[in-house]
Every structure is written in C-alpha cells, then in structure tokens.
Amino acid sequence: RGPIRATVRVDANEVIGEVHPEVYGHFIEHLERCVYGGIWTEDGSALRSDTLRLIQALKPSVVRYPGGNFASGYHWEDGIGPKDQRPRRFDQAWQSEESNQVGTDEFMTFCREVGAKPFLVVNDGSGTPEEAARWVAYCNQDASGEQGSRRAANGHPEPYGVHWWGVGNEVWGQWQIGATDAEAYTKRLREFVAAMRAVDPSIRIVAVGDKVMSGAPSDPGAKWNEAVLREAGDLIDDLSFHLYQPDRDGWQDEYDPEELHKTVTAAPLDAERIIQRIGRQIKALTPEREIGVAFDEWNLWLAPSDDAQSMHDTAYSRRDALYVAGMLHVFHRQCKLVSMANLAQMVNVLPLIKTNETSAFATAIYFPMQMYRQMEKIVIQSDVKGPVFTSQRLGNIDEVVNAPYIDVTATRDASRKRVVLGVINRHPEKRVDLSVRLSGLDKLKPRRGWLLSSRDLMAVNSFEDP
Numbered sequence: 001r002g003p004i005r006a007t008v009r010v011d012a013n014e015v016i017g018e019v020h021p022e023v024y025g026h027f028i029e030h031l032e033r034c035v036y037g038g039i040w041t042e043d044g045s046a047l048r049s050d051t052l053r054l055i056q057a058l059k060p061s062v063v064r065y066p067g068g069n070f071a072s073g074y075h076w077e078d079g080i081g082p083k084d085q086r087p088r089r090f091d092q093a094w095q096s097e098e099s100n101q102v103g104t105d106e107f108m109t110f111c112r113e114v115g116a117k118p119f120l121v122v123n124d125g126s127g128t129p130e131e132a133a134r135w136v137a138y139c140n141q142d143a144s145g146e147q148g149s150r151r152a153a154n155g156h157p158e159p160y161g162v163h164w165w166g167v168g169n170e171v172w173g174q175w176q177i178g179a180t181d182a183e184a185y186t187k188r189l190r191e192f193v194a195a196m197r198a199v200d201p202s203i204r205i206v207a208v209g210d211k212v213m214s215g216a217p218s219d220p221g222a223k224w225n226e227a228v229l230r231e232a233g234d235l236i237d238d239l240s241f242h243l244y245q246p247d248r249d250g251w252q253d254e255y256d257p258e259e260l261h262k263t264v265t266a267a268p269l270d271a272e273r274i275i276q277r278i279g280r281q282i283k284a285l286t287p288e289r290e291i292g293v294a295f296d297e298w299n300l301w302l303a304p305s306d307d308a309q310s311m312h313d314t315a316y317s318r319r320d321a322l323y324v325a326g327m328l329h330v331f332h333r334q335c336k337l338v339s340m341a342n343l344a345q346m347v348n349v350l351p352l353i354k355t356n357e358t359s360a361f362a363t364a365i366y367f368p369m370q371m372y373r374q375m376e377k378i379v380i381q382s383d384v385k386g387p388v389f390t391s392q393r394l395g396n397i398d399e400v401v402n403a404p405y406i407d408v409t410a411t412r413d414a415s416r417k418r419v420v421l422g423v424i425n426r427h428p429e430k431r432v433d434l435s436v437r438l439s440g441l442d443k444l445k446p447r448r449g450w451l452l453s454s455r456d457l458m459a460v461n462s463f464e465d466p
C-alpha cells in the first residue's frame with residue numbers, strides 16, 4: 001500500500017559526458033496532416049499560430065525534414081519560387097493536394113520562428129547527386145553564387161547555413177523508392193557526399209544505418225551497418241537508425257494493461273541496448289573517427305483506436321509520457337554515443353501535437369520533451385537503489401529484466417551552480433518516497449520542480465479537454 005522507497009546518490013565529480021542538444025530533436029514529414037493542416041494552414045499559405053506557439057514552447061533543437069519515406073521521391077526544386085508556379089505532383093500516394101506550397105524557404109522560416117536548426121534529407125531514391133549538391137548550394141552559398149542568387153531572388157539573401165544533411169532514408173526497406181543493398185547504397189552515398197561536399201566541405205553527413213536487434217553477427221541491421229562503416233566510414237559523420245516500439249508486430253486486440261504498462265515504460269531500456277550495439281560497431285570498425293549514432297526517428301507506436309483517422313493517429317497517455325522520458329534518460333546515459341535524436345513526428349503523425357480545423361493541443365508525450373529542455377548539459381553519475389520489475393516481450397521490444405521503477409538522470413552546469421535531476425516513476429499507481437544525496441557540490445537550494453502526472457492513469461488530452 002505504501003509508497004515505493006528509493007535512494008539516489010548523485011556525484012557531481014563523476015562526469016559521464018555532455019549531452020548533445022540535438023537529442024531534443026524533432027521530425028516533420030510531408031505525410032498525412034503533419035505539414036498541411038498541422039504546422040501550416042491547409043493550403044500551406046501560413047504557419048498556424050496555435051501550433052506554432054506550442055512548438056516554440058518546446059524549444060526544439062533541430063528539426064528533420066522533408067522525410068522520411070517522402071524524401072526519397074522529393075525534388076526540392078519543385079518547392080521553391082512563386083507559389084502559383086510550383087508544380088503539383090502526385091507521384092507519391094501520401095502527397096497532399098497542396099504539394100509544394102511548403103518547401104525549403106517555408107521550412108527555413110519555420111525553423112527560424114521556433115529557434116531550431118534545420119536537418120535536411122536529400123533524395124537518393126529518384127534524385128541525383130547533382131540535384132542534392134544544388135540543394136546544398138541553394139541553402140549555404142552566398143547570394144553571389146548561382147544557387148545563392150536563386151535563393152536571394154526568392155527573398156532570402158542570407159545563406160541558411162544548413163549543417164546537418166542526411167543521405168537517404170531507410171534505403172534497406174522494400175517500401176523505399178530506391179531501396180537497395182548496403183553495397184549499392186554506399187557506392188551511391190560516396191557519389192552524393194562528393195558532390196555535396198564539393199559545394200560545402202563543412203557539412204555534416206548522416207548516413208542510413210539500421211537498428212541492430214540482436215548480438216548475432218547475422219543480424220540484418222548489423223550487417224547493413226558493417227558494410228556502410230567499412231565502405232564509407234571515412235566520410236560520414238553519423239550513422240542513423242529508426243525505431244518504432246513495439247511496431248505493428250506488437251499490435252494486439254487486447255492487452256493486459258499492467259503488463260503493457262511495464263513493457264512500454266521499460267522499452268527505452270531495450271532501445272538503449274540497440275544504441276550500445278551500434279556504438280560497439282562504430283568503435284570496432286572506425287576506431288579513428290568519432291561517428292555519432294543519429295537516432296533520427298523514434299517513438300512509441302501502438303495500434304490506433306477504431307475511430308482513428310490513420311495508422312499514425314494514436315492517442316498518448318501518461319504511460320506513454322513515461323516512455324518518452326525514459327528515452328531521454330537513455331540519451332543522457334548514452335550521451336557519448338547519441339549525437340542526435342528525432343521524435344517522429346511533431347504534429348498529427350504519432351503526434352506530439354494534434355490539430356483540427358480550429359485548434360491544436362499538446363498530447364501527453366509533449367510534456368517530457370518540454371520538461372527535459374530544462375536539463376543542464378553535463379551528465380553526472382547517479383546511482384539508484386530501489387525496486388525493479390521484469391517486463392514481457394512485445395513485438396520488437398525484448399524482455400527487460402530488472403528494469404528500475406525509479407530511473408534518475410542528473411545534470412549540472414559547468415560552474416556547479418545548477419543541478420537538474422530527471423526522475424521517472426514507472427510504477428502505474430504507487431508514489432515514490434525518494435531520498436537524494438548530492439555530493440561534490442556546494443550548498444545548493446532547491447529552486448523549482450515540474451511534475452507531470454494525471455489522476456487517471458490512461459487519461460488522454462483531447463480537443464474537448466486539451
């Protein structure tokens with residue numbers, strides 16, 4: 001009946017590393033109602049002020065765009081210039097009727113409005129290295145260059161200075177335009193990077209990697225990553241992977257709610273093992289380089305409800321907010337490996353924010369993303385003593401043994417004047433009585449706390465009750 005008891009020792013002298021701000025990253029794709037009717041109005045003529053306010057309060061560090069799968073068929077030049085002259089193409093089933101009303105310049109304006117760095121993914125499916133190189137030039141050249149002057153003519157004389165560039169998306173997946181094997185991909189990657197870096201040698205290249213679900217050498221993801229690291233490890237900066245948990249293999253008609261709560265809240269600990277496997281591959285195959293793990297699509301993806309608009313229309317509860325917070329703890333613990341992470345997606349697609357014609361609201365998973373932006377940069381050691389549980393395997397989520405109910409991440413600033421702790425209570429009902437011991441710090445006074453909770457465990461925000 002009583003609360004869970006736990007103690008945590010935090011030692012400010014034991015530094016784990018520094019968190020890359022890009023782990024608080026996001027993703028918007030031309031998919032369903034993320035862009036049109038989500039971040040922008042239905043016709044793409046303006047940013048929606050209601051959505052924009054919510055996104056600004058999140059302080060997103062980086063936003064990935066334009067996809068996802070969409071990127072592999074996207075010709076960026078269709079999305080610049082006078083809006084009434086932009087072509088309307090419907091070569092991809094999920095493209096909206098308003099295609100190309102939002103393009104590069106609109107996306108850059110959005111990034112500026114919300115204070116985020118842009119991360120662009122080039123089309124290596126139906127596109128060419130030359131087309132990608134022109135995009136780099138359009139974004140980064142000064143206004144006197146061929147592409148820079150095109151940008152200036154569209155009203156943007158100052159270069160955008162886009163640092164992060166992805167080459168392709170899930171190229172290993174048969175649904176992807178241009179899907180191929182790792183050998184053919186790395187060959188293509190080399191050509192793309194050469195053309196893009198000829199324009200701007202300083203850009204950061206994120207290559208397509210894959211999740212490594214087991215320690216077996218025959219693991220398909222491990223084999224893909226190995227080939228990319230061997231053949232292109234000299235020229236990439238980050239290796240990406242995507243993970244939706246438990247993904248469609250884990251969709252059931254009915255769940256035991258208690259077991260599902262355990263599995264969902266422990267799932268980030270399984271993702272952590274995947275990150276560590278990829279980290280070990282990077283270390284073994286490119287020891288002389290510092291290639292980051294770019295976890296550039298992640299989210300909880302359970303079955304949508306019967307009245308959902310699409311398979312991506314899921315409702316998130318407090319349990320799911322614990323999932324997101326748990327993932328942020330993993331990014332802190334693994335800050336030496338994880339260079340970027342992008343919650344997929346920002347609006348209406350596995351949504352952090354949901355919109356209809358007249359309003360926008362934040363779902364439960366929005367709040368941990370907002371709260372953890374308060375954390376400091378330096379991750380320090382924290383050791384928790386408290387009860388644990390074992391969660392069951394579901395879909396692509398493996399069993400987790402000894403998952404701690406109480407999970408803590410501790411951060412401090414360089415001057416040791418400010419310490420911020422993140423605390424998760426994975427128990428569905430019990431309160432936690434936590435005692436915290438800080439060492440290696442002068443007297444600090446508690447300043448402020450943020451609590452995310454709900455009286456009803458499965459309560460969700462909605463248009464009626466935002």
Ligand code: AHR
Pocket residue numbers: 029031067068069070169170242297344345
């Ligand atoms: O987020 C939706 C889709 O899921 C993305 O387009 C793709 O990259 C992933 O498979």
Ligand code: AHR
Pocket residue numbers: 069175244247
């Ligand atoms: O819908 C095709 C693919 O299946 C998605 O892009 C991927 O996330 C899912 O597993």
